[in-house]
Amino acid sequence: MLPHITATRFVTPLREGGSLPGIVEASDCGTYVIKFRGAGQGLKVLVAEVIVGEVARRLGIRVPTMAVIDLPAAIARYEADEEVQDLLNASLGRNLAVDFLPGSFGYDGSRTPPADEAADIVWLDAFTANVDRTWANPNLLVWHREAWAIDHGAAIWFHHSWPSRGADSSRFAVQPFDTSEHVLKDVAGDLAAAHRRASAALTPAVLTEVVALVPDEWLEPAPGLDTPEAVRTAYVEHLSRRLENASAWWEAA
Ligand SMILES: Nc1ncnc2c1ncn2[C@@H]1O[C@H](COP(=O)(O)OP(=O)(O)OP(=O)(O)O)[C@@H](O)[C@H]1O
Numbered sequence: 372m373l374p375h376i377t378a379t380r381f382v383t384p385l386r387e388g389g390s391l392p393g394i395v396e397a398s399d400c401g402t403y404v405i406k407f408r409g410a411g412q413g414l415k416v417l418v419a420e421v422i423v424g425e426v427a428r429r430l431g432i433r434v435p436t437m438a439v440i441d442l443p444a445a446i447a448r449y450e451a452d453e454e455v456q457d458l459l460n461a462s463l464g465r466n467l468a469v470d471f472l473p474g475s476f477g478y479d480g481s482r483t484p485p486a487d488e489a490a491d492i493v494w495l496d497a498f499t500a501n502v503d504r505t506w507a508n509p510n511l512l513v514w515h516r517e518a519w520a521i522d523h524g525a526a527i528w529f530h531h532s533w534p535s536r537g538a539d540s541s542r543f544a545v546q547p548f549d550t551s552e553h554v555l556k557d558v559a560g561d562l563a564a565a566h567r568r569a570s571a572a573l574t575p576a577v578l579t580e581v582v583a584l585v586p587d588e589w590l591e592p593a594p595g596l597d598t599p600e601a602v603r604t605a606y607v608e609h610l611s612r613r614l615e616n617a618s619a620w621w622e623a624a
């Protein structure tokens with residue numbers, strides 16, 4: 372499981388994020404970006420953040436530390452902005468905390484990551500079908516001169532069809548990925564080497580360990596997926612099958 376902390380103060384909403392994330396202080400004296408369970412597409416976005424962010428970390432990509440953060444009702448009570456107060460009230464309980472990187476700035480190409488690191492990030496996005504790393508929305512921060520990957524909530528989109536269609540990993544396993552708009556495509560190095568590194572790192576045991584980090588409560592049941600354990604198995608199965616079928620979505624495989 373991820374570390375578990377409690378929000379002690381809501382500092383400010385982050386107006387630039389589509390899902391209206393905010394900044395909070397927490398019981399461990401840390402400052403975090405909070406991704407709300409009550410925002411937009413709900414819990415699945417938080418699940419994607421954890422799974423894809425932790426897969427990235429195991430590939431050696433820099434990702435801010437994550438934790439599960441409890442949002443107590445008292446914090447919502449004192450928020451003056453009505454829109455923010457509604458979101459806080461809709462998000463009481465367990466949310467996602469992402470370590471706040473103070474003084475970071477959005478990637479603008481002026482400080483490019485090393486070629487192998489860029490290739491690993493392009494590979495991650497192809498593997499997890501993350502279309503959210505383009506020039507329009509780079510979702511890369513530069514902090515202490517290094518690139519940090521954020522915002523993986525839109526990746527592994529397959530789980531959004533589970534409520535209506537149940538889990539079937541065959542489509543996601545072979546879904547092509549278009550890297551032409553990727554923010555790092557021009558600076559990425561050897562893509563075949565990135566694939567070899569990632570395939571060696573992401574063993575079934577590692578994928579299982581990553582999926583185990585998601586709190587049970589975020590794993591909503593779906594047809595054929597009645598328990599958190601069944602949902603976890605479905606995530607591991609989808610990721611494993613995509614890895615086995617890399618030649619369908621990764622030219623350099
Ligand atoms: N860990 C962090 N440290 C510092 N700033 C951050 C962090 N996470 C996010 N931000 C800032 O907040 C913005 C919004 O965050 P993020 O992209 O995760 O939210 P979102 O609502 O999913 O956004 P989007 O509009 O891309 O869908 C980022 O572009 C960045 O400027």
Ligand SMILES: [Mg+2]
Nearest residue numbers: 388508510522
């Ligand atoms: Mg973003």
